[in-house]
Amino acid sequence: MSVRSTAEVIDRFNRAFTEGDAALLADLVAEDCVMESVQPAPSGERVVGREACTEWWTALVDDSATQFTPQEVIVAGDRATIVWTYRFGDGADQWVHGVNVMRVTDGRIAEALGFSKTVGEVPPASESDGA
Known part of the structure; x- marks a missing residue:
């Protein structure tokens, strides 16, 4: 078997979520994969390791009450950036970019670092340094 390109890997990863098919994650995660989720803020x-990362992502794929939707994918060499929305309920305010x-x-996939806009307010630097 030839090695899949970064674009092929990320496409299959995203399809697992959009098609609700966790089986697409099979053989997609490196043994020493490191994943950092967006929550808790x-x-x-x-999450570290193939088994743990695959289990974490499978639970997300299988959660029919939520929806992960890739908006844009940028691939450069061994790196990819996925801009997404995540809907976690039916209300107008129950989604995040x-x-x-x-x-x-x-x-x-060897590394997956997730970032999102978070609920709450981050204090200005002048407040956080005791000034």
């Missing part, structure tokens, strides 16, 4: 959850910064090595 501000640092997210760190975010981005995943991905790294693919030898045809598998």
Whole structure:
């Protein structure tokens, strides 16, 4: 089998979510993959290893109450950026914009860092340094 390109890997990853087919994640995640989710804010959850990352993403794919929708994908070498929306309910305010910064090595996802706009307010620097 030839090694999949970064574009092929990211396309298959996104299709797992848009098609609701967690089986597409099979053999897509590197043994030493590191994934950082967007929640809980501000640092997210760190998940390490093929089994743990695949399990985490499978749970998200299988959650029929939510919807992950890629908006734009930019691929450059072994890196990909996925701009997305994530709907977590039926209300007008129950969605969020975010981005995943991905790294693919030898045809598998080696790193996935998730970032999103968060609820709440970040204090200005002058407040956080005690001034």
